[in-house]
Amino acid sequence: xxxxxxxxxxxxxxxxxxxxxxxxxxxxxxxxxxxxxxxxxxxxxxxxxxxxxxxxxxxxxxxxxxxxxxxxxxxxxxxxxxxxxxxxxxxxxxxxxxxxxxxxxxxxxxxxxxxxxxxxxxxxxxxxxxxxxxxxxxxxxxxxxxxxxxxxxxxxxxxxxxxxxxxxxxxxxxxxxxxxxxxxxxxxxxxxxxxxxxxxxxxxxxxxxxxxxxxxxxxxxxxxxxxxxxxxxxxxxxxxxxxxxxxxxxxxxxxxxxxxxxxxxxxxxxxxxxxxxxxxxxxxxxxxxxxxxxxxxxxxxxxxxxxxxxxxxxxxxxxxxxxxxxxxxxxxxxxxxxxxxxxxxxxxxxxxxxxxxxxxxxxxxxxxxxxxxxxxxxxxxxxxxxxxxxxxxxxxxxxxxx
Numbered sequence: 001x002x003x004x005x006x007x008x009x010x011x012x013x014x015x016x017x018x019x020x021x022x023x024x025x026x027x028x029x030x031x032x033x034x035x036x037x038x039x040x041x042x043x044x045x046x047x048x049x050x051x052x053x054x055x056x057x058x059x060x061x062x063x064x065x066x067x068x069x070x071x072x073x074x075x076x077x078x079x080x081x082x083x084x085x086x087x088x089x090x091x092x093x094x095x096x097x098x099x100x101x102x103x104x105x106x107x108x109x110x111x112x113x114x115x116x117x118x119x120x121x122x123x124x125x126x127x128x129x130x131x132x133x134x135x136x137x138x139x140x141x142x143x144x145x146x147x148x149x150x151x152x153x154x155x156x157x158x159x160x161x162x163x164x165x166x167x168x169x170x171x172x173x174x175x176x177x178x179x180x181x182x183x184x185x186x187x188x189x190x191x192x193x194x195x196x197x198x199x200x201x202x203x204x205x206x207x208x209x210x211x212x213x214x215x216x217x218x219x220x221x222x223x224x225x226x227x228x229x230x231x232x233x234x235x236x237x238x239x240x241x242x243x244x245x246x247x248x249x250x251x252x253x254x255x256x257x258x259x260x261x262x263x264x265x266x267x268x269x270x271x272x273x274x275x276x277x278x279x280x281x282x283x284x285x286x287x288x289x290x291x292x293x294x295x296x297x298x299x300x301x302x303x304x305x306x307x308x309x310x311x312x313x314x315x316x317x318x319x320x321x322x323x324x325x326x327x328x329x330x331x332x333x334x335x336x337x338x339x340x341x342x343x344x345x346x347x348x349x350x351x352x353x354x355x356x357x358x359x360x361x362x363x364x365x366x367x368x369x370x371x372x373x374x375x376x377x378x379x380x381x382x383x384x385x386x387x388x389x390x391x392x393x394x395x396x397x398x399x400x401x402x
Contacts, residue, residue: 002033007108010100014165014377015116015155016132023375026096034099056348057387060341065090067338068313075312086313089374094387096380101388103179106172113169114188117195120154120162124198129153147200154195160368163201166192167364168381170208175357176385203367211360292367295323299332310335326365330372342372346386354389358382 006029013020030038045054065087072081100106123131127141130153137158141150151159169192172178173185180188196204298318303310310316316323316332323329331339350358361382365371370378 002029003102003104004108005029006099006102007105007112010096010105010377010380011109011112014161016135016153016157017155020375020377023092023096023380026092026099030095030099037098057345060345060348061090061094064338064341064345067341068334071309071313071334071338074309075314077312077314080314084374086374093375093379093383096375097383098388100380101384103177106176107178110169110172110178110188113165114191116154116156116162117166117169117192120152120195120198123152123154124150129159147197150198151200152198154199159199159201163196163199163204164364164368164370164378166195166199166201167204167207167360168378171211171357171360175354175360176389203364206367207360207364210363211356214359215356292324294318295321296325296328299323299325299328302332303328306332306335308335308337310338313338322369324368326362326368326370326372329369349386351389354385357385357389 006026009022009025009029012018013022045058048054050059068086069078069081072078100109119131123129124141128138129141129151130138132138132153135153135157137153143149152162153159154162154165156162156165170189173180173188173192193208196208295318299316302316310331310333313334316329323332327339330342346358346362361370361378365378371382373379
């Protein structure tokens, strides 16, 4: 029952029913139900506080928190830093991440996501983007030609959150040990991809395609070169799904090309700025990005002007909007030094069990503001798999006859 409750608390803030403030419930739950584990962890840390494991995790986060505080102080934003609660929210993210690192909790979470996708499909069939008529973006469909105009919300406040949860469901299916059979994994994958299509989750489609493609190529490379020391966990269902997914996307490329490049939505921006030149040189300037080119361009301009301190750890916004890219958001907010610290923390803790899941989220976060919110659904899951994947990942899983 407690694991169902933990999964529900994790899931609810992703809906329009409640906010992230309920994550504070993880504190009393953790202190009561996980007190022995927490005491053991504190005892182990006290006995050898400078163990390599702690240097690459705990102490890097301490350095990060101190750095954010100092950066805020330099920019006279320290009061804002205290009010925002970073000193509480980031540790709460790690406590929450530890608590949810359980196979049953992940399975409950997957069930919640599947149920919401069912509601999203029902919304599409009925012809509304959300059942919550009080939401400002609520509307009835009058054009089924464009996927962009028929995006469904499920229980979420917008389609982006539902697409994000579909991605999490897919990553959980393939890269976390949920003890599911191959046919169930492939069936759930197809169902979740239906949700991605109905939410018009372009960033999710690209993330899944690249992630599966990388794993398929890794599988072939290791198979023909027999480099066991480079072997990354692979299974039959992932191999089948990656091939099917790639074939479907390639065979319908013309359709997706038209859907991805929504005509008439490209913003008018000054192409003489440093940010615009960087995007144009990278090729991004030629793709319709739903306003991201303008946001990214202004963020890059700001980073060039303030490379070290960023916005002194006060959230960088463009016209009261975040820039839809976690890397640019973090760099423009905190500066280069603190970005190096958080990236070092992530890289040092990557391994063969968590690289696919975490890599998928990081890739997604290059097209959306996914991680680095201090505390959020995605931050908690990301840190859970990054730091505690060995609690739920069976090293023999991928050797099973599935």
